[in-house]
Amino acid sequence: MKWLNRNIQPALNVENKEQSTSLNWHASSTTQVFSHLNVDEHQGLSHAEAKARLAQYGANALPEHARRPAWLRFCLQFHNPLIYVLLVAGLITLALNDYIDAGVIFTVVLVNALISFIQEGKAEQALEAVRNMLAQHARVLRDGDRHEVSATELVPGDIVILESGDKVPADLRLFKVKNLKVNEAALTGESLPTEKNTPPVGIDTAIGDRHTMVYSGTIIAIGHAHGVVVETGVNTEIGRIGTLVGEVKSLSTPLTRRLDQLAKQITLVIIIISAITFLHGRYINEMPTLEIFLAVVGLAVAAIPEGLPAVVTIILAVGTRSLANNKAIIRRLPAVETLGSVSVICSDKTGTLTKNEMTAVRVVLADDEIQVTGSGYSPEGGLHCNNKAIDASSNVAVEQLARCALLCNDARIQHRQDENAWGLIGDPTEGALLALAHKSGLDVIAEQQRYPRIDTIPFESEQQFMVTLHHDHSGHYFSFIKGAPERIIALCKTQAGGKDLDLAYWTNRIEQAASAGERVLGLAKYTFSSKKNSISLSDINQQFELLGLVGIIDPPREEAIKAIAECKRAGIMVKMITGDHAVTAAAIGQKLGLNADNALTGAQIEILSDEALKTSVMQTDIFARASPEHKLRLISALKSLGHQVAMTGDGVNDAPALKSADIGIAMGLKGTDAAREASDLVLTDDNFATIARAVREGRVVFDNIKKSLLFMLPTNGGEAGVILLSVFAGMALPISAGQILWVNMVTAITLALALAFEPSEKGVMTYSPRPNNEPLITTSLALRVIYVSILMIAVTFIAFEWELSRGSSIEMARTTAVNMLVMGELVYLFNVRHFTASSFNFETLISNPTAILVSILLIIFQLLFTYTPVMQSLFQSQPLDALSWAVIIGLGIVKFILVEIEKTIWRYYKVVRM
Secondary structure, three states, rough: OOHHHHHHHHHHHHHHHHHOOOHHHOOOOHHHHHHHHHHOOOOOOHHHHHHHHHHHOOOOOOOOOOOOOOOHHHHHHOOHHHHHHHHHHHHHHHHHHHHHHHHHHHHHHHHHHHHHHHHHHHHHHHHHHHHHHOOOEEEEEOOOOEEEEEHHHHOOOEEEEEEOOOOOEEEEEEEEEEEEEEEEHHHHHHOOOOOOOOOOOOOOHHHOOOOOOOOOOOEEEEEEEEEEEEEEEHHHHHHHOOOOHHOOOOOHHHHHHHHHHHHHHHHHHHHHHHHHHHHHHHHHHHOOHHHHHHHHHHHHHHHHHOOOOHHHHHHHHHEEEEHOOOOOOEEEOHHHHHHOOOOOOOOOOOOOOOOOOOEEEEOOOOOOEEEOOOOOOOOOOEEOOEEEEEEEEEOOOHHHHHHHHHEEEEEEEEEEEOOEEEEEEEHHHHHHHHHHHHHHOOOOHHHHOOOOOEEEEEEEOOOOEEEEEEEOOOOEEEEEEEEHHHHHHHHHHEEEEOOOOOOHOOOOOOOHHHOOEEEEEEEEEEEOOOOOOOOOOOOOOOEEEEEEEEEEOOOOOOOOOOOHHHHHHHHHEEEEOOHHHHHHHHHHHHHOOOOOOOOOOOHHHHHOHHHHHHHHHOOOOEEOOHHHHHHHHHHHHHHHOOEEEEEEEEOOHHHHHHOOEEEEEEEOOOHHHHHHHOOOEEEOOOOOOHHHHHHHHHHHHHHHHHHHHHHHOOOOOOOOHHHHHHHHOOOOOOHHHHHHHHHHHHHHHHHHHHHHHHHOOOOOOOOOOOOOOOOOOHHHHHHHHHHHHHHHHHHHHHHHHHHHOOOOHHHHHHHHHHHHHHHHHHHHHHHOOOOOHHHHHHHHOOHHHHHHHHHHHHHHHHHHHHHHHHHHHHHOOOOOOHHHHHHHHHHHHHHHHHHHHHHHHHHHOOOOOO
């Protein structure tokens, strides 16, 4: 990806300069905009001018970017030191005419390369997903007439006509709007549709507050508008984000970095030891050249953990399957392990930490404040005052307010049987009011029949309220009104109960609710003195009776609160980065258990230096009104402090940050394709609690990879040590190169495989994250490898020399040595299932059935190796008697106990992981 970005990005930057029209569109008046673009708002561009500008600015599309050809990507899978070592091992075994083992090694290399080839390059598809978000068609005004054109043909200066449900085809400066609300969640993270108008805003206004603009890829929720195209293609907000995605480098994972480091270390050690061994055997012991060469080949083959890539791949695949069963889909195999190293999770708010379902949580009456329980659009929950449940049917004030909430409402909520959940049709705020009415005991159909609607004044941004006219079948006519609290209060003369309006009381309650991050609505009623068949704005004056206020919020998920607490216990920091307002974000963050005291906004991040940002990012958990660039800076600051960062997101605005993070986590239900394609992990339930479970699984995966190393390295070390000691001591080799390959092959496909299915260690989510720069071979692990290698060498030599001492042939002694090696590895498998915890318990036998299964399979292999004529011919093995088996088993038990004693010492020093 590095060479790819270097080749592509300069071209994009040039195109940006050519297309830039150099005006702060959101802060300019419509007159300035039309003048700058040289267009008439009533006529639009001429066809000839549009064609000329298309040639000048280019198509309204994101450019295709070059990709590495498939053959090159496949070849690069072999560009890895560990793969080099494996290829050398395969060539050596091939030179020894051991075609079976050479085939095994080459197959391991090929399978590993194929898996990596298939998984690689997913993040490169992020730009394609961003391109697919662009609208396909647009309605424009050209030569004074309306035309429908391909969205790619739009140019700066085109007049575009927008209606409800349209996807915005380019970045537009609005000049005519009617009741316009735009869903900008994919771009800003704002959960509610944003109201739009035409007066210019400040130059430094954040993108989520630029009410004069609509941006490419967003959706018109309601209303209609006319706008003039001001930016197209890569200069749109989506285009800019696409460019950011292309600029972000593809990052290696901690696992790939550590495996690369390990491969280099193994390669260096093998080369040095092999060279020393050859020189010593040839010139000190004066061994024949061919004999010492074969011994060195055996040494190299013994030292190479050729099964490691396959075992690591299997462990990652098992972890991937486990995550998929827990609603988390891994898109890149090594990302499973990356989860286990995460020390910071940067999470979006809406839909991840919250339900993304607006909920009424507070009702303010003239003399009471009521708390509303339950969340989302489900009618489950109730009303409480001073911790006591309220029966709304016996409380006139509550019932009147709930009736207004129900009848002055165009939304519907319904139970979805297939999902066993409540869904909303309509505006989220109105959905919250409907749920409140249900919790108050009102029946929707009964109320609508009892008080049928006669007429309505729909909500429009100019007046900031909605009004409905009703009658009660008894000659009484009345209106309900709801809207912005300041606007509603200004239209009220009295408050519930007929008392004069207490302006100071209501203003104070509005401020309290707003400071808690709640969106506040005012609800009021007016009863007409005579029959009324319609209602108009002229009927709306200061005559209403204020029924109360309702505080609405997108509530935090209960499971997210628990998951954040679990993450904190595991030493993982959680940061909320959202496009929402600071007050709302801080209020939600506080309920989630985050540090919300010093919430930072995008505007504040903008002016901080990199060093100051590093300090600030550790002092707060809340970042509001954040743009894609701000998210990238926050991730960069955290990573520069040594943290392993996970980033969640669902919008196209999150794609650059998702790709930049060590692991990007996208929402599967409500996320955009751009976010999913830039991610490593996709949540199928959009739930933060699933992230915590995924982190736990990632830690298990990493532990199992460490256990595999802890198993393979000392067993390989023991095999290599046996040959090394024999050469330096001038003794006969206790085991041949072919026999070593047999041991490596059968133990790799049996014993090492069992560790892929190892359950988690106790307390896996109580440990701090592993340091980002921690090597795979830690000091404690290296000491274990050395200790067990010595034990393996000792028991093998003891078995070999004992067999020779009783007059057995060299072939029988080697057969005993091979079976001793395998027995030593078999008992060590049960040692290594716990890093330092004792294996002297029944759980060690039953908690991983795969370990028992592969142990039985290995015993069968060894019996075939020892007693079948074919194997005796291939490996020069001999049948063993009962006494030989007794010695092998006895030494195996002694070795098991000695490793357990070593583990006891580690426990004494309170070491739980290696």
